[in-house]
Amino acid sequence: MTDRVALYIALTLAVAIGLDLLLTQGQILMFLAKKFLHLVDWVQFWR
Structure with a gap:
């Protein structure tokens, strides 16, 4: 995962x-x- 993708995911989660x-x-x-x-x-339970 590149830094740009990680940043987009983090921003999306923060906005959500x-x-x-x-x-x-x-x-x-x-x-x-x-x-x-x-x-x-x-x-x-299944472990």
Whole structure:
């Protein structure tokens, strides 16, 4: 991965998180965090 691609990905994530915080007070971020924790628990079960 080049520096330019990494910068574009970082900027895209920063803008997406900023918009989520402005428009939905972080509800989408919390939803995704909860789903990620459920996924980690599920993967840990099959380990």
